[in-house]
Amino acid sequence: MTRIGNSILKWSTFSFCLYTLLTILAWFINDLGWKMGVTEGSYQIYANFISNAQFFFKMLLGVDDVINYNFRLLPFLMGAVVWILVAIIFCNRKNRAVR
Numbered sequence: 655m656t657r658i659g660n661s662i663l664k665w666s667t668f669s670f671c672l673y674t675l676l677t678i679l680a681w682f683i684n685d686l687g688w689k690m691g692v693t694e695g696s697y698q699i700y701a702n703f704i705s706n707a708q709f710f711f712k713m714l715l716g717v718d719d720v721i722n723y724n725f726r727l728l729p730f731l732m733g734a735v736v737w738i739l740v741a742i743i744f745c746n747r748k749n750r751a752v753r
Contacts, residue, residue: 661748665741673707673737677730680705684723698723707733 680701687697701723702709711729712718718726 662742662745665745666738669737669741670734673734676704676706677708677725677733680723681725705733707736 683697683704684701687695687701690697692698702712702718705723708726708729709718711732712726715729717729718724
C-alpha cells in the first residue's frame with residue numbers, strides 16, 4: 655500500500671472508532687435517563703446531539719425526533735460513511751499541503 659493509502663486507512667479507522675464511541679456514549683446517556691425515570695427530554699436530546707451525523711440522517715428518514723433517542727442501524731451506517739469521507743478529505747488535503 656502507498657503512504658497515502660496507509661494514511662487514509664489509518665484516519666478512516668480512527669474516525670469510525672471515534673464515531674462508534676460517540677454512539678456508545680449516546681446510548682449510555684439515554685440509558686441513564688431511562689434509569690432515572692426520564693423517558694423524554696434532556697437526556698435524549700443530549701444523546702441525539704452526541705450522535706451528530708446519525709441524528710441528521712434520522713431526521714431525513716423521519717424515524718426519530720429530537721426528544722427521543724433510539725439506536726437505528728441504517729442512520730448509524732450512514733453517519734459512519736460521513737465520518738470516513740471526512741477522514742479521506744482530511745488526508746487528501748493534508749497530502750496536498752505536504753507536496
